[in-house]
Amino acid sequence: MSSRAPSPHPDHVDKVTGRTEYITDVEVPGMVHGKILRSPHPHAVIKGIDASAALEMPGVIAVLTGADVAALNNHWGLYLKDRPVIAIDRVRYVGEPVAMVAAADERIAEEALEAISVDYEPLPFVTDATEAIEASAPLVHETHDTVKDFYFKGEAKPVAGTNIFQRYNYEHGDVEKAFAQADRCFEAKYEFPMIFHYAMEPHCVIASFQSDGLTLWSCGQSPTAIQKVLSRVFGMPLARIRIISPNVGGGFGGKASVKIDPLVAALAWKARRPVRVCLSVSESMLTARRLSASIRVKTGVRNDGTILAKSVSVLMNGGAYADTGPAVAVKAANRAIGPYRIPNLKLESMAAYTNTVPGAAFRSIGGPQAVWASESQMDEIAEALRLDPLEIRNRNLLRRGEHVRPDLRPIDVEMGEAMDIATREMTQLRASDSGSKTHRGTALGISDPGIMAVSSVLLRLKIDGSVAVVSNSVEIGQGVREVLRRLTAEQLKQPVDVVEVLTPDTAIAPFDWGTGASRSSLMMGLAIADAAADIRRQIADIAAIVLEVDPQSVELCEGGIAIGNRKKTFGELLHAYFGIDSGELVSIGRVSPYSNAGKLAQAPLFWETAAGQCAVAVDEDTGEISVRHYVSVADVGRVVNRAAAEGQDEGATVMGLGHTLSEELVYQDGQPINATMIDYHVPTIDEVPENFVTVLIESGTGPGLGGMRGMGEGAILPVAPAVANALAAGYGARIRELPLTPERVWRAIRDRKER
Amino acid sequence: MFLVPFTHHRPASLDEVFETLGRHGDDAAVYAGGTELLLALKARVLRYEHLIDLKQVKELSGIRVEGKELVIGALATHHQIANSDVVKAHVPAYAALSEEVANIRVRAAGTLAGNLAFAEPHSDPPSLLSAMDATLVLVSPGGKRAVPMRAFILSEFTTAREENELIAEIRIPVTAAGEGFAYRKFGHLERPAVGASAGCIMREGKPSYRLWFGAIGDHPLQATEIEDAIAGVPATSLPDVLPRAARDCAAGISTASDLHGSADYKQHLASVLIQRALAAACEAAQNKGGANA
C-alpha cells in the first residue's frame, strides 16, 4: 500500500503564512491575563506572601497564592497526588509557581509580580538522583500518596521515608548463574542528561468558569486526563468540565497528561473571570523535562558473541513531582532489553524525587535513555570480541514471533530486515561521498508503547454526503487530522475531501485516552472502523425500509449507496427516510481492551522499532562531530500519509541529535543555569545530516487498519548510540555520557592517544 | 518578560541625539538594532525611561572607503557589512567574519557599533578588528576622538567610551597587497567560546604577524608571546615553531570554566584556532601578494 493524496498536510500553507489558530490567538469575552511568580529557591518553606501592593495596582484583578487553594482538593497527580495546584507552604524547585496575578493585560500582570514579596526560609536541597537516594538526603516529599488505575493502569511503588517514588523489578532465568558461566562479562554505567522538550509553542491555556461549568482551551495532549484532574481539584462532575484542544504547536510529551491546567483554572476561579496564561519558552523549560538517567548494564556473553545474560539497573532523576515518571522508569527498564534473545534477564529501575524541574513523558518515554546504554554496550562487546557490530547483533537478533520477555507480546517485526536495509542504504550514501572520511555507527531500538486501548469517535454523516469526524485526538503537528480524514474516507468509501475532522472538544467528542505513545492513528483508526461499520448498518437498515431491499445487498459507494447497479445518493435515501431533505446519521466507534477478540489487551499493543545508521566525521582538534549521513529504517506496518510519516521519522531523529550532541539542562547550586534558548542549544538546520534517508517498511503486520502500527517515536531511539558507536569505531574514543559535546569528544580522543 | 514602558525618541541628527541625552541623562539610552538592549530590558537587567533610536541619524550611516581606510558607520548591520561589495573588496576577512556572526535575524538588525559598545566578551568582531588595527571614532557634544580598537574594550560590558559619547564610525585599514587576515572561532552554543584572529603582513619579502584572541577573556587578548616567537619566521617555516608557541601561550590565558567549556579545553581551542587563523591569513597574504592586488 502507499499514499494516495499528494497534499501531506493541507494545513501547511496556513501554518507558514501565520493563519493557523493556536490557543494564543483565541479570544474569550471578558478574558484577562495571568502571569506566574516562580520560586528562586530549590527548596524552601514559604513563611509568608505579601501581595497587597500588587493588588492595589490599577488593572490587577486578583492574586492567587497557596492560601487560596485551601478550599480545593488541592493536590493532584496521575500516579502520586504530590503536586499542589500552586505552592502552598513549601517550594521544591527553582521555577515552581508561588503566586499568580490576573490583570487586564500581560504587562500589568508582569509588573504586579514584582510587587509581590515572598518570605522564604531555605531548606537543604538535592538535585542529583544518586545523592537523593542516600539516607542523609533531604526529603522532597515526606509522604507518598499513590492513586491506582487513575488514568494509567496500575500504581507506583514508592519507598516510604525516602525520595524513591517508583521501583520496578523483573527477572527471568538465573542471571547470576549465567554470568558465572559466561566467557566474558561487560559492565558499565551510562549517563543520559535532562532534556527540554522544546515545543515551538510554549504551554498555553485559557480557563473560564461559566454557568454551565468550566471550559479550558488547553495545549494538553490528553484532554480527558485534564478533565479528570480538574473534576477532582474543583469537586465538579466530569460533565461540567469541557476541554477544547485547538491546534497545538508541538508537545513531545511536555504537554502530555496534565501540566499548567489546574493552575490556570485556579486563577480563573479566584479572579471570577476567564484567564489566559501563555508561558515563555524559558518558563516552559521550568515546567517539564525528560528524566535524566544513570543506567548500569551488565552483559555476559560467549566468546562468539552470543548473549547469555543481561542485567540492567536504572536510576532516574524524576524532579520535584512524579508526574508520569513512574511510567517512564518502567519503560526505561523494558526498553533497555533490545531486540535480542536474552535467556537470563534482570531489570531493576528506580525513580527519585529531586529539587529540579519535574520530569515527564518525552517522545518514547525512557527509550532513548535505555537504548543509549544498551546499544553502546553492544558495540563495546563487539569491539572486545573483535566482532563486527552488525555481526554481533545478527547473532543475537530475535526473529519475528520470538519473545523479548515471555510475558510480553512476541516481537512483531523483523529487525534483521531493517538493519540490512539500513546497511545497504548507508553503504550507498558513503560510496557517493567517497571524498570525505567518515565512520559508521549502528544502533537498534525497540520499545513497548504504553498504550491504553481506550478510544472512541463519533462519525456524523450529513444528508449532503459530508462527514464530520468528532474525536479527542489532538492535532499537535503530527498530522493526525489528515490521517483520520483519510481513514474515515477509506472506511466509508468516500472521497477524502467530503470528510472534515473537527477540533477536539470533550463536550462533543467521546472519551479517548490521549494523544501520545504513537497511538492516535492506530487507536482512533480502529474506532473509526467501528463507527463506520455502524454507519453502514444504519444505512443498510434504512435502505431495507425505504427501498425494500435486502440489507445484505447494500454497499457504500462514492456519494451514496449501491444495490447491484442501482444507486442512490445519501440525500435521496435520507430524504425518503426522514421525510424532509435534512438530517444526519450519527455513529459511535469504540475501542476497548476487549475489542478485536481481546487482541488489543496484550502488552505491548505492537513493538515500535527503529534501525539507525550514521556516518560521522570528527574534527579531532575541536572535538566537533558532524553527522554527515543518516539512515533510519522502521517497520511501521502501513503508511497512510507518506510525507507526514517521513517527517515524523526525520523529526524524531533530528530531535535525537539534540540530546546526542548538545542538549543538557545544567544545574549548579540548585539553580538551572542554562534554561534559556541562548545557552541551551537545540539542533538547527546546520546540524541536520547532509543526506538523510528514511525507509518505512510496510509489512502490514500491525494491529491497526491495513496492518498499521504506531510511529513517530521510534526513530529517536538509535541516534545517540549510533553516533557514539561511530565515534568509538573511528577514533577509539568511547564516551558513556551524553551529550557528546565537542569538549567531551576532544578529551576522549586525547586520552585515547595518550594511552 | 515585557519591556517596561518608556518614551521613544527618533532624532534625525547627532545634535538632536545629544540634546535628548542631555535632557534625560542616566534615564536615557541610545540603541540601533536593539538586539542586545531590548533583551536586557526585557530581562529587567537594565531599565531606562527614554530610548533613543539612532536609525534616522544620517551622520551614522554608510560604508565607504576614505583614503586607506574602510569606514563603517555606526548604523551598519552585520548583514550589510557581510554583503557590501566595498567591504568584500577592501577588507575581505572582515566581511567573512560578519557573515558568521550570530544568526540571520540578529545579523539583519544588529550593528557592529552596538556589538562593540555592549562589549559582551563572547563576540566575534573585537579580536579581528584589533589584529587589523582598527580605530573607533567617538563623538560627543565636545567633539570627536579616535580610540584604537585595542584599547576600547576594558572588561566585560565595559569600554573606554564616556557616557556622553557615541560610536560614530569604525575605521579599518584597507587590506593592502601582501597582507592577509583571517578569523576562526568555535563554540557549541549560540555565541563563540573562543575566537582567534591573525594577520600576516609581508613587507619586502619579510613577514610580520599579528595575533589576537577573542571571547576567551573579558577583552581581546594580544598573543604577544606567539608574535615574539614567530617574528620574522617565514610562513613556510611556521610549522616548526608555531604549534609549541601557540600551545604555551594559550596555556597561559586566564579563563574560567563555564558553559562554553572547561578552562583547559578553551585554552586548547585558542591554540588550535590561532594556528588555523594564521595559516589562513598567510594564504590570504600570498594571494594578495600581487603588486596591485
Ligand SMILES: Cc1cc2nc3c(=O)[nH]c(=O)nc-3n(C[C@H](O)[C@H](O)[C@H](O)COP(=O)(O)OP(=O)(O)OC[C@H]3O[C@@H](n4cnc5c(N)ncnc54)[C@H](O)[C@@H]3O)c2cc1C
Ligand atoms: C541570539 C544572539 C546571538 C548572538 N551571537 C553573536 C555571535 O555569535 N557573535 C557576536 O559577535 N555577537 C553575537 N551577538 C551579538 C550581536 O552581534 C549584537 O546583539 C548586535 O551586534 C548589537 O547591535 P545592535 O545594533 O542590535 O545593538 P543595540 O542592542 O541597539 O545596542 C547595544 C548596546 O550598544 C549601545 N549602542 C548602540 N549603538 C551605539 C552607538 N552608536 N554608540 C554608542 N553606543 C551604542 C546601546 O546603548 C546598547 O547598550 C548575538 C546576539 C544575539 C541576540
